[in-house]
Amino acid sequence: MGFAPETNSIETLEARGEHSWMSLGPAAEGRELRTCENGVAHEACNWLVPVESGVARCLACRLNATIPNLSTEQNRQHWMILERGKRRLIYTLLQLRLPIDDGGPDNGKSPLRFEFLEDQQRNPDVEPEFVLTGYKNGTITINVAEADSVYREQMRAAMGEPYRTVLGHFRHESGHYYWERLVGGSTELEVFRRLFGDERQDYAAALANYYAQPPSDAWRSTHISAYACAHPLEDFAECWAHMLQMVDTLETADAQGVLESPGLDENFDEFLRAWTQLTVVHNELNRSMGRRDAYPFVLFDAVIEKLQFIRELIFSSRFPT
Numbered sequence: 381m382g383f384a385p386e387t388n389s390i391e392t393l394e395a396r397g398e399h400s401w402m403s404l405g406p407a408a409e410g411r412e413l414r415t416c417e418n419g420v421a422h423e424a425c426n427w428l429v430p431v432e433s434g435v436a437r438c439l440a441c442r443l444n445a446t447i448p449n450l451s452t453e454q455n456r457q458h459w460m461i462l463e464r465g466k467r468r469l470i471y472t473l474l475q476l477r478l479p480i481d482d483g484g485p486d487n488g489k490s491p492l493r494f495e496f497l498e499d500q501q502r503n504p505d506v507e508p509e510f511v512l513t514g515y516k517n518g519t520i521t522i523n524v525a526e527a528d529s530v531y532r533e534q535m536r537a538a539m540g541e542p543y544r545t546v547l548g549h550f551r552h553e554s555g556h557y558y559w560e561r562l563v564g565g566s567t568e569l570e571v572f573r574r575l576f577g578d579e580r581q582d583y584a585a586a587l588a589n590y591y592a593q594p595p596s597d598a599w600r601s602t603h604i605s606a607y608a609c610a611h612p613l614e615d616f617a618e619c620w621a622h623m624l625q626m627v628d629t630l631e632t633a634d635a636q637g638v639l640e641s642p643g644l645d646e647n648f649d650e651f652l653r654a655w656t657q658l659t660v661v662h663n664e665l666n667r668s669m670g671r672r673d674a675y676p677f678v679l680f681d682a683v684i685e686k687l688q689f690i691r692e693l694i695f696s697s698r699f700p701t
Contacts, residue, residue, distance in 0.1 A: 382415065382428040383467075384408050385439040388474050391428065400431065416441055422450065424460045427467065440470045443480070446495040448524050455498070458527035462496050465546040469554060472628050476644070477698040479561060490518025492557055498524045513549055515556035522549055540594070540606070542676040548621060555620030559613060562697045575686050577612035586611040602682045619686045622677075623694075626655050626687075633658050648688055652679070 382401070384391045387408045393401035399415040411430065416438035418425040427438035435442065443466075448455040473480060481491040500509040511523040525531045526546055536544035563572050564579075573579070590610035599609045608618040627644050630651070634641035639658060642650040659675040666674045679687070 382413070382419075382426050383471075384411075384413060384428045384430075385470070385474060386430060388471075393428075401428070418463070422456065422460075424456075424463050425467070439480075440467045443470070443492055443494055444496075445493040445519060446497060448496050448498055455524065458524050459496060461527040461546060462522060462524065465550050466494060468547055468628065469550040469624070472624050473554070475631070476627065476694050478558065478694065479697065489561055490557075492554075493519045495519055495521045496524050497521060513553070515553045518557060518560075520550065520553040520557065522546075522553075542605070548625075551621035551624045552617045554624070555617030556613065558620060558693075559616050562693050563616070568693060571689060572616070573612070575689055576615045579612045581611065583611055583613065587614075600678065601680045604677065604679075604683050604686075615686070616690075619683070620690055623687055623690045626651075630654060630658060644691060644694070648691060652684065 381390055381392055383389070384403070384407065389405060389407035391401075391403045391405040391408055391413065393413065394404055396402045396412060399420050401413050401415070403409055403411045403413055412432070413428040414431050416425040416427045416429055417436040418438075418441045419427070425438060425441055427440055429435055429438050440463075448459050450456050450459065470480070479489075481489060497511040499511055511521065511525075513523045513526060514521055526535075526549060532544050532546070535541075563569060587610050590607075595606055595609045599606055603609050603615060604618050604622050608615040630641040630643075633639050638661070639654060641654050644651060656679075659677075663673040663675055666672065
């Protein structure tokens, strides 16, 4: 079995040659597919590539600009964790039919790219060069150390975050990409500024102020997280990440028979009602196992209005089926 991004489906496969398969599934029946090169060489990908495309790597792997040095087993394991998170993000973007621009015609927009970089200790006598997870000009950069669960938990506690996950990083940073793609310079700016604030305020100064004087608990009625208070662009990225989390988790719950999800395409109130029902169950299950809440958030009206804006933004920007 493997995942075919062109049809957005898991395909049952019959061998046709070395790493070459014929699809038996209804979505791509009779189509010849091959295993992504990163699956063949590194067992790091289960996505498929149409043989007729002539490319070696799948849609998700072609988005990589830089990967870690794979000469060590630790780096290989960390890279595989990062790739799993990235593929889950790309799957959701495909489900929502959002533009990714992998090798498409030049339209003046930056294609989505990923860099997985390591901290560098080039000289033992100087401070190491630390990689900052972030976004710039179409490229999402993730510090490879984020794939280490101990490091990630230490950072979560130090930053006072309710949780910190690899997938959460991908979702958040993709919010910055889609702000540039769908909001910046568009007719949506006026509504964005009314809901989130003016993004033209000094970004570096805003973040410095946030870390120097963290917000009081008053943020809870207007923002999805404390970090969302740092700057309007971070507020948007946090809400964008939350929307992707909701879509993905509700789809999973529906597929597993936990509850019937109305989907983002349906009435938004019904979508939110299903989400609330699911998160209550999820938190209670975690408490029954002696773990902290899986979903430590409350969606107030101001946040729901921001999520509604993002929902409409997604619909207005979709590629046709």
